[in-house]
Amino acid sequence: MTLTINPHTVDRRTLLKGLGAVTAATIALPHGARAAAKTIKVGVISPMTGPLSLFGDTDDYTANKIMDLVKDGIEIGGETYNIEILLRDAQSNPNKAAEIAGDLILNDEVHIMLPASTTDINNPTADQCELYGVPCISSNSPWQAFVMPRGGAEQPFEWTYHFFWGLEDVLGTFTGMWKSIETNGKVGMLFPRNADGETWGSDEYGLPPAVRDAGFEAFAPSMFEPRTNDFSAQIAEFKRNECEIVGGITYVADLKTFITQCNQQNYHPKVVTVAAALLFPSGIEAMGELGTGMSSEVWWTPAFPYTSSLTGQTSQDLADNWESETGKQWTQPLGYAHALWEVILDTLKRSENPLDRMANRDALAATNLDTIVGNIRFGDGPHANICKTPIFGGQWVKGEKWPFDLKIVDASLNPDVLQPEAQMFPIAWS
C-alpha cells in the first residue's frame, strides 16, 4: 500500500512517514504479487493547515495509524486488496476542498471519499461527490449545517452520509447545564456575524428561542463582527439586565477580549458557556486562570464507554496513545477521526465489490456498526443521510497532567451513555 500526499502542502513528518511506507511496500512485495493485488483508493480531505488546523491535526495522525493497520491490505470476500490513502490538505479553504475533491474523483478515481471535518471542508467535498457519484462519509459539523445549506431538506442525498449531533442537542445540553446551577435565569448571548453565528443566533431555530422555551430570559444584542476589539457595549447591556449566564458561540480571540473586558468592567457572570472557542485545550489555556469553570459542549472524551471496532482500543487507550506520541493533550475530534475510519473499512469489507462506487455506496447506507463514538446506523435519524451521535455538557476544571481537564457535568440528553463526572460549579472570579 502507499500513501500519496500532495508535495506542496505536507509537513516533513508526514512526508518522511509516507516515503517510508512507499519504500517498505515496494520492497516487501514481489513483482508479480504487486501487479496482481487490487487497490482500493480512499480520498481524504482535511484542513491540515490554516485556522481549522486543530481539526486537521487528528485527521493526519489517524490516517497514519490506519496506514500501519492496513499495510498488508485487507481481505474482502476471500480476496486481498491493497488500500491506498490519498491524504490532501484543503488549507481550511472551501474552494480548495472542492477543487481537491474534483481532482481525487476524476484523476485519481477514488472509490470512497472522506472529508474529515468541519462544514467548510465537508460541504464542498460532499457536493462534488453528489455530482460525480462517489460515496462520501463525513462528521464534525452539526447535521443541520450538512443538510440545510445543500438543499437536503427537500430530498435525501444519494451519495453522501454524515454522523454527528444537531443544534437541537447542543441547545438542550446548554440549558441542561444552566438548570443544574442556581442563577436568576437571565442569559446574555454572544453571536458573531458569520455562518455559525447566524445559525446559532437564529430567532427561529437557534439558541434564543430554545433558551426561552426552557424557562430562561434571553438577551441577545445584535451579532458582533468577528475580531471586534471592544465588547463594552455588550457588557453594558448584560450588566443592565443583570445576566448571570453568558452563552453563545465565539472563537477564542473574541472570547478572550470579552472576558478581559468583563473583568475590567466589573461584570462577573456565574456561568460562561460557549461553543467553538472552548472546544480545544489551547482555547481554554488562552483564557488563563479564568478558564476554570467555563463550559462547552462535549461530544467525545476518553470517558466514552465504547471501544474501537478496528483495534479494540477503548476511548482512554486512544487518548493515551495520542498524548504519548504527540506530547499534546487529547482533543475531541480524535474519537471522530477514528470512528470515520471504522465506518470506511467496515463499509469496504461489506461491499459486494469494493472497486465499485455504487456497491460501496449501498454498503455505506446499510452501515450498522458500534464505533468508538457510538452506534452508527443511517435511516433512524432526523434525515435519511444522517446518524445522530451523543453529546454532553462539559466544564473545564484545573487539571492534573495538563493545565485543564474537561469534566462532564450534564448528561441529560444521553443518560444511558455516560453519567456526569462532577457537579457544575459557578466561575470564581478573582
Added chain:
Amino acid sequence: MQWLDAIIQGVLLGGMYAQYALGMALMFGVMRIVNIAHGDVMILLSLIVISLAGVLPLGNIGLIVVIVPIAVLLGWVLQKFILNKVVGADPLPSLIATFGLSIALQNLMLEVWSADTRSLPNSGIASASFEIGGIYMGLLPVLVLICAVVLTGGLDAVLRYSRFGRGLRAAAADTEAAAMTGVDPKRIYAIATAIAVAILGLAAVFAALRATVSPSDGSAQLIYAFEAVIIGGMGSLWGAFLGAMVLGVAQAIGLRIDPGLGILFGHLVFLAVLATRPEGIMARKK
C-alpha cells in the same frame, strides 16, 4: 452617562490603535515606506514574548525589557537588509517587498508556532480596573493610553529637535539633497525603522495580555493603523495619535448604537475624512 462611557471606552481603544499607528506614522507618514508586514511583525513579536514567558520567569515589565531590544534589532535588520534595497521615490517596490515579507512571515510563524491561539498568562493587570463615578476603566487600557501619549510626545520631540530627527525629515523630503549635506539616509532609515518596530514590541506585549494572537492575525489590525495615519494626516505623529482616537471613539459609539455596527462606523468615519479632508485633520499646510 451611557454615551460618556462609550466615549471613554473609545478613547481607551484609541490608545491601543495609537500604539499600532505610531510606528506606521513614522514609516509610512515620514519615510513613505508602505509596510504591509507591520501587523505580522507585531504578531511575530507577540509570539516571541509568549514563548519567552514560558521559559523565563519574568514579569510583564521584564518581558518588555527583553522584547524591546529584540524588536530594535529586528527593525534594524529589516531596514538594512530588505527595505533599504527598495526604498526610493517610487513607493511601489517597498509595497511589494513588504507584501511578500508578510506572506513569508505568516507561513514561518505557522510552521514554528502552529495555528493555535495563544496569549500571555493573565497576571492580574489585564483584569484590574478602577471606578470613577460609576464608569469602570481597565488598568491595562489606561496604561496603554499613557504609553501611547508618552511615546507620541517623545518621538515628536525627537523628530523636531534632535539631529537624528532633522536628518530623517531631510532624507524623507529629498534623499539626494540630504545625502549631499552629510546625512546618511540609509543609516537614518535603519534607525527609524528600529524605533518603529521597538514601539511594536511594546504593543505586542500589551496585545498578548489583552487578547489572543495566532499567526494569521496580523492583517486584521494593520487596517486600523493605516486608517489612523491617514485620518490624522501623513507626516504628523500627533495626527496619527488623534486619528487613532477618532477611530476608537467612532467604533465605540457605533457599538453602542448596534453591536454589529462598531467596525463599520470606524470605516465610515475614515471614508468621510478622505472625502472631505483627504490631507488628514492635522496635515501641515503646503
